[in-house]
Amino acid sequence: MLRVFCNTLLITKATDSTSRHVFLRTISSTESTSETLDSINDKNLTISYLMNSCGLPFKAATSIAQKIRIETTEKPDSVIELLQTNGFTNTHIADLITSFPRLLFADPVKTLKPKLEFFQSLGFSRSDLAKFLSSNKEILLRSLQNQIIPTFNFLKTFIHTNENLVSALKQSSRIVGCNVKRNLEPNIATLRSYGVPDSNISKMIIIQPKPLTLTVWRFKDVTAMVNKMGFDPNSRSFILAICSMSVMSKQNWESKREAFKSFxxxxxxxxxxxxxxxxxxxxxxxxxxxxxxxxxxxxxxxxxxxxxxxxxxxLSLERRIIPRCSVLQVLMSKGLIKNDVKIVTVLNSNKQRFEKRYVTRYEKEAPEVIKAYEGEMGFLGFDS
Structure with missing residues (x-):
């Protein structure tokens, strides 16, 4: 029986740092030659489109081409155009398509545009929204009417304003896909059962909402441990402790606790x-x-x-602690301040207070404080 072989060659442009990529595939007569050629042509088109229109490197494009097939560019072109007109840069688009390639086949008018307009109505600028969505692909997977809007309406019963909602989203986008009935409501009920006031629950949603997306049993476990440690449910530290403990495993917690005890x-x-x-x-x-x-x-x-x-x-050792110690060292060496300064208080003071008291006040008498404050002077200790 006659066997037919077809060799297909795909060559990509060479760069200074990479050699040409060559793909050679042999197709036997046991395959449908015309169908296989169509498949290869579609794959070539997909790779080319992902590279030229979406800005993906060759390796990423070939990997994604295993998952999707672009047979016509009409819809992908519409998606790319919509993103570009809404402030998405080439980098944003590349990041988004890399993590969510099927976005290219979404309906730009019925699916994507309403979501973009909705988030912009909350107060997101186009640049902020592009950055936010390109790094949080799961949001575009959620239904606007059935998931996003109902969740946001529930959250706003606590945080009230769109500005607060945007702040919460920037802290944790996971809350967008969180189930209100299964997670948010029972976890908030747990906080209330310990006497946490709604005002502190509101603060938690704004500053760190991620713990509220935990499973009910995990959230109850963490909250019970925080309560057992003696935190006051009326204090802000109660919710901060929950935020801290909820993001680490018990093993990691014990490891850090032992690290402190080793001191x-x-x-x-x-x-x-x-x-x-x-x-x-x-x-x-x-x-x-x-x-x-x-x-x-x-x-x-x-x-x-x-x-x-x-x-x-x-605090940052390099950006805050050492420069401030260097400033104090300069001032002590010139006799402008006493050596018994309370270093812990100085390190903890805010930026404006420290600059006013130790930098601008002495910059004429001791110009070196500027270099010290900018981290240009080393520090070996006050007794060196």
Missing amino acids: GWSDDEFLSAFKLQPMVMLTSENKLGKLMDFFVNVLHLKPSDVAKCPNLFL
Whole structure:
């Protein structure tokens, strides 16, 4: 029996750093030659379109071409045009299509345009919305009428304004796809059962709504642990503690707790520090170690003193702590301030207060404070 073979060659343009990509496929007579050629042509068109119109690199385009097939560019062109006219840059489009390639086949008039207009009506600027949607593809998968609007209407019973809603969405887009009946309502009911006022629930939705999207049993478990630690349900720290504990596993929690205890803290000092600043547990163990080493071995602070001010672990060593210490070092060396300055208080003071008291006040007498404050001077310790 006569066997027919067809060789198909696909060559992409070479770049300075990559060689040409060549695909060779042999088709036997056991396949339908015409159908296979159509398939190959569609795949070639898909790869070409993803590269030229969506800005994808060759490797990503070929990978996505395994999942979708563009037979005609009419609808994809309409989708790309709609995105571009609504402020999406080439980078936004490439990111969006890479993570959500079937978007190219969505109805631009009935499906996409109403969602874009709805989010713009909330107060998103076009540039902010493009950035938001391109990094949160799941939003475009949700039904506007059945999911997005009902969820937002529920949230607004607590946070009231579109401005607050936009703030909440920027903190966690997951809330868009959260089931109101299955997650939001029961989790909020759990907070209320512990006496958390609605005003604090509103703050939680605005500053960190992600914990409210947890499963009911997980949220109840975290809330019970926070309550057992002695947090006051009426305080803001109660919801901050829930936010902190809900994003890490019990194993990760114990690992960080042991890291703090390795500094010489007792269980009581750790609990006291966590109650003072619940977000301290979100700091990486690597950063915790570097900061404590600096506080104890360079600034000669006692670990117990640091435990009384856990907010220090939220500060940047390079951008804030060292430059401020360098400023103090300059001023001490010139006798402009005393050596008994309370370093913890200085590090914790806000930017305006520190600059007014230690930089602008002395910049004429000690011009070096500017370089010190800008991080251009090293710091080895006040006794160096």
